[in-house]
Amino acid sequence: MRLKKHVPLIMSTMRRVALRPVASSLCNRCRRYISSQAYPEKVAVLGGGISGLASAYFVAKEFPQSKITIHEANKDGGGWIQSRRVEVPKGDVLFEYGARSLRPGRDALITAQLIQDLDLTDNVIFTKKAATGAKNRYIYYPDRLQRLPSPGDAPDFWHIAELWRSGLLAGAPYALLEPFRRQRPESLKDESIGDFVERRFDKRLGTNLASAVMHGIYAGDIWKLSARTLLSQAWMLEGLAGSIYKGMIKIQQETPLTERVMLFHPHDLDVYKAMREEVKLNDPFRALLDESAMFTFENGMAELVLALKKTLEKSGNVDFKFDSRVQNYKLAKENRDQVDVTTGPREAPSTEKYDLVVSTLRNPKLTPFVTVMTVNLYFPNPNLIPEKGFGYLIPQSVAFEENPERALGVIFDSDAIQGQDTAEGTKLTVMLGGHYWDGWEHFPSNDEAYELAMSLLRRHLHIKEEPTNYHVNLSKDCIPQYTVGYDERLKGYAERVLFEFQGRVRVVGNQTHGVGVNDCIRGAWAMARQLRGVGWKKMETGLEKALDERYDGAWRYGAVNGNDPPDADEYTSIHVHVGKFMWSHEQSDYDSAINNFDGDEIHLLQYLFGYCIYCIGHWKYDWHGEFDGHGGDIFWFNRIFDHLEHNACVGVSVGAIVVIAAVVFFIIRKRRRQTPAKTKEEAEDAAPPPIDEKRAQVLEHSVGASELDARERAEMWSPPAVAEVGTSANVSELPGDSNFLQTSPKPDAGMSTVSELEGVASVRDDLPVPLYKVQALCSDCMLPEYRFRTLRSVEC
Numbered sequence: 001m002r003l004k005k006h007v008p009l010i011m012s013t014m015r016r017v018a019l020r021p022v023a024s025s026l027c028n029r030c031r032r033y034i035s036s037q038a039y040p041e042k043v044a045v046l047g048g049g050i051s052g053l054a055s056a057y058f059v060a061k062e063f064p065q066s067k068i069t070i071h072e073a074n075k076d077g078g079g080w081i082q083s084r085r086v087e088v089p090k091g092d093v094l095f096e097y098g099a100r101s102l103r104p105g106r107d108a109l110i111t112a113q114l115i116q117d118l119d120l121t122d123n124v125i126f127t128k129k130a131a132t133g134a135k136n137r138y139i140y141y142p143d144r145l146q147r148l149p150s151p152g153d154a155p156d157f158w159h160i161a162e163l164w165r166s167g168l169l170a171g172a173p174y175a176l177l178e179p180f181r182r183q184r185p186e187s188l189k190d191e192s193i194g195d196f197v198e199r200r201f202d203k204r205l206g207t208n209l210a211s212a213v214m215h216g217i218y219a220g221d222i223w224k225l226s227a228r229t230l231l232s233q234a235w236m237l238e239g240l241a242g243s244i245y246k247g248m249i250k251i252q253q254e255t256p257l258t259e260r261v262m263l264f265h266p267h268d269l270d271v272y273k274a275m276r277e278e279v280k281l282n283d284p285f286r287a288l289l290d291e292s293a294m295f296t297f298e299n300g301m302a303e304l305v306l307a308l309k310k311t312l313e314k315s316g317n318v319d320f321k322f323d324s325r326v327q328n329y330k331l332a333k334e335n336r337d338q339v340d341v342t343t344g345p346r347e348a349p350s351t352e353k354y355d356l357v358v359s360t361l362r363n364p365k366l367t368p369f370v371t372v373m374t375v376n377l378y379f380p381n382p383n384l385i386p387e388k389g390f391g392y393l394i395p396q397s398v399a400f401e402e403n404p405e406r407a408l409g410v411i412f413d414s415d416a417i418q419g420q421d422t423a424e425g426t427k428l429t430v431m432l433g434g435h436y437w438d439g440w441e442h443f444p445s446n447d448e449a450y451e452l453a454m455s456l457l458r459r460h461l462h463i464k465e466e467p468t469n470y471h472v473n474l475s476k477d478c479i480p481q482y483t484v485g486y487d488e489r490l491k492g493y494a495e496r497v498l499f500e501f502q503g504r505v506r507v508v509g510n511q512t513h514g515v516g517v518n519d520c521i522r523g524a525w526a527m528a529r530q531l532r533g534v535g536w537k538k539m540e541t542g543l544e545k546a547l548d549e550r551y552d553g554a555w556r557y558g559a560v561n562g563n564d565p566p567d568a569d570e571y572t573s574i575h576v577h578v579g580k581f582m583w584s585h586e587q588s589d590y591d592s593a594i595n596n597f598d599g600d601e602i603h604l605l606q607y608l609f610g611y612c613i614y615c616i617g618h619w620k621y622d623w624h625g626e627f628d629g630h631g632g633d634i635f636w637f638n639r640i641f642d643h644l645e646h647n648a649c650v651g652v653s654v655g656a657i658v659v660i661a662a663v664v665f666f667i668i669r670k671r672r673r674q675t676p677a678k679t680k681e682e683a684e685d686a687a688p689p690p691i692d693e694k695r696a697q698v699l700e701h702s703v704g705a706s707e708l709d710a711r712e713r714a715e716m717w718s719p720p721a722v723a724e725v726g727t728s729a730n731v732s733e734l735p736g737d738s739n740f741l742q743t744s745p746k747p748d749a750g751m752s753t754v755s756e757l758e759g760v761a762s763v764r765d766d767l768p769v770p771l772y773k774v775q776a777l778c779s780d781c782m783l784p785e786y787r788f789r790t791l792r793s794v795e796c
């Protein structure tokens with residue numbers, strides 16, 4: 001009898017778990033490489049939104065002989081991009097339900113090339129950088145619109161002072177202490193944007209400014225979104241030198257004057273280099289893009305979708321399958337070089353084999369999503385709103401009473417984009433929901449949403465007129481949220497896709513490549529480019545950035561050996577400057593800043609920043625000899641350094657005055673806080689009202705302002721005390737719709753209380769649409785929430 005050689009358990013397990021799949025994958029790879037197949041015969045694109053359509057377009061360009069099938073669950077493609085023309089009293093206007101415009105610049109290079117290739121350039125409408133609709137952007141704070149300094153304009157002292165008075169810039173002076181703040185611990189791999197801004201600068205800068213921006217892009221919560229992913233450059237600079245400012249200086253200092261350095265992830269750098277090689281835009285189109293702050297199409301963003309669809313249909317090798325929901329896709333059992341894609345209704349699914357699959361479908365484990373409701377409104381009066389501009393954002397710090405509708409912002413469409421409508425008038429879009437509606441199962445009806453939008457506009461813009469036309473659109477789960485830990489999750493996901501599909505599935509879309517239209521198109525292009533030649537046979541996923549080994553948690557800034565002239569144009573090359581590093585801003589901004597620099601103008605803020613940087617550089621790095629007139633390439637810094645070089649004495653003295661003023665300001669503030677009240681009355685006045693911690697906690701959860709301090713929280717909304725009945729609640733037994741609506745109003749405030757069973761529910765009936773605030777006490781947890789109507793599915 002032959003005995004089997006003993007293999008230790010650990011070895012046999014390793015072989016089974018690790019070695020076999022690797023061996024089989026190697027086998028697959030070898031087989032695939034030696035196969036004579038020059039292109040993937042059958043390609044499936046899963047999802048017919050902008051990512052899917054663009055993927056099909058670029059793959060078809062790479063492999064004109066391939067047969068490409070697009071599977072889309074809905075009746076029509078285009079995803080969130082939906083534009084509708086609406087008849088109004090004196091003509092028609094265009095309503096956008098999703099993305100409404102694109103931003104030019106490096107990120108739009110592929111989009112621009114696509115527009116040119118689709119022969120759409122004549123349909124593009126541009127909003128010039130100098131137009132009011134582009135320049136004037138507002139933040140609503142604390143109870144009015146505050147205009148932000150326009151990019152490209154010199155900051156005006158009085159304007160900054162006004163913003164400071166409003167409280168919007170509260171905490172900004174603490175930003176000067178950033179270089180002295182402790183570096184994040186090694187163990188901290190990611191944190192929320194709110195935490196990051198609070199740790200490095202000041203919490204108020206997060207809740208006022210960062211949260212407004214994050215509402216505009218992600219409709220997201222700064223206490224959940226990832227700093228490492230979304231503020232990646234700042235995160236990297238801190239990792240590099242212990243502080244963002246110091247990181248900038250370090251890079252400045254280490255960069256030889258002849259070297260071109262880009263602050264990018266190495267993978268992005270490769271993509272940008274490839275873009276530079278391949279994008280060839282016509283001069284007039286390029287020039288128009290260069291002058292613009294945003295662009296779209298005469299018939300809205302849907303024009304891009306329609307043109308893509310038409311071109312794909314005409315190509316003859318692309319087949320659209322609408323109403324074709326993907327049930328699942330997996331590597332074929334019998335031939336591991338193919339993928340089985342199962343589509344159609346559950347009762348009657350059909351399975352087809354493909355050589356390659358491009359998936360734009362979502363993975364619920366990778367990110368949560370938020371729901372956004374857009375309310376488009378048209379008023380015949382062209383002079384309805386007091387301010388002209390792009391629109392305004394509402395940060396998380398705005399008191400509940402100022403934004404009980406839970407709006408994220410309002411876009412002044414008729415100012416921002418001109419040339420789409422035949423009727424004069426005012427067109428606005430109110431954006432509701434986003435992270436404020438996390439966990440909601442029921443959303444406002446169209447009538448309720450209209451009421452919410454109008455109540456917001458009456459309060460914020462004092463609009464008294466009614467619109468003649470409006471449209472409500474609910475985009476459920478439309479924006480993926482890159483929450484804390486996203487980078488790690490993406491890496492894990494990329495590894496799983498690679499392992500599971502052995503290079504047969506490539507992933508593209510807003511969950512993995514950025515939430516913007518430009519990001520999705522660029523992601524599709526980069527994926528298709530990777531397939532080129534024998535690339536489609538490689539073990540890749542389209543998520544190579546997440547697996548890029550050059551990324552080690554603290555970004556390196558890579559030098560590019562370029563022969564570009566220093567004034568190389570953005571649309572033909574990656575613009576880099578000889579001498580210093582590059583930040584992501586536009587060449588033309590830089591040029592105009594330099595060209596329009598008026599040597600007599602001295603801006604206090606510039607000197608303040610300039611002086612600080614100068615001091616840090618001088619003190620820490622003995623660095624002052626470097627003022628060569630082309631210092632940092634960050635817009636302001638450049639100008640600061642230019643100013644300082646030409647007028648160093650004035651710069652230093654003004655800077656010193658500002659620093660002294662800031663120190664005096666802090667001392668006075670501190671003393672004022674410590675001064676004891678003189679009389680009992682004064683003491684009572686000065687003392688903060690007692691905080692009902694429990695209620696504060698309830699409010700905190702209710703309105704999602706988890707990071708406000710207790711005092712702020714208590715002040716956010718002071719409803720009359722809510723009666724509590726019992727100590728525990730079986731939430732599922734709380735009253736359903738009908739009971740719930742039968743509230744008994746209390747005469748003393750706009751709130752009535754419904755107390756049933758052991759839970760407590762109260763309703764804000766002073767709002768246009770009642771919001772039910774529910775406080776359900778379970779044995780060991782509390783579930784307070786604002787909801788529309790029903791509670792039935794809340795679980796403890």
Ligand SMILES: C=Cc1c2[nH]c(c1C)Cc1[nH]c(c(CCC(=O)O)c1C)Cc1[nH]c(c(C)c1CCC(=O)O)Cc1[nH]c(c(C)c1C=C)C2
Pocket residue numbers: 097098099100101102103137213215216217218219372391392393408409410411431434515516517518
């Ligand atoms: C449907 C709602 C959307 C919201 N964000 C996006 C959509 C489609 C995606 C998005 N919005 C912006 C970007 C950044 C870059 C770009 O591609 O343009 C992305 C990916 C920019 C943006 N959109 C709005 C604002 C105020 C901004 C900020 C930058 C700027 O000033 O241009 C309008 C807006 N979008 C959303 C809300 C809630 C909102 C509010 C007015 C969510």
